[in-house]
């Protein structure tokens with residue numbers, strides 16, 4: 001049985017993941033508006049991934065008998081100066097998510113809640129990948145943003161990204 005404290009933290013993290021999804025959707029909209037549909041696709045897929053993260057937490061909380069409390073999700077920013085700012089904000093946001101996952105992991109360790117520790121390990125690994133990717137894209141967008149041919153190719157590259165559903169998801 002999960003403690004109320006950890007259940008509350010996971011409920012909050014579900015909302016954080018859903019907020020991240022909204023944020024990425026907002027970023028995606030900016031790129032569609034600016035006719036960079038490939039980059040828009042990248043952020044659209046990122047949005048779906050965040051919803052998948054929220055779903056994983058939802059199912060886990062239910063499995064361990066925690067009370068699920070669906071929280072409000074805030075409105076994300078929708079005005080951005082340029083593509084570099086968006087990629088930088090995406091990286092910044094991933095770092096915030098990492099920090100909050102680490103905080104829940106710390107709580108779970110303090111309570112010797114090994115089920116939650118084991119569950120969260122997937123997210124710890126995921127955040128390493130998320131931050132590495134986001135950081136790499138900050139570098140890349142800075143390289144190409146003022147070169148139309150290079151930006152076109154970058155957009156084409158990101159158009160290839162597809163959402164891979166979680167094979168363990170209860171609802172596909």
Ligand code: FEO
Pocket residue numbers: 017020049050053094097130
């Ligand atoms: Fe669910 Fe991008 O962290």
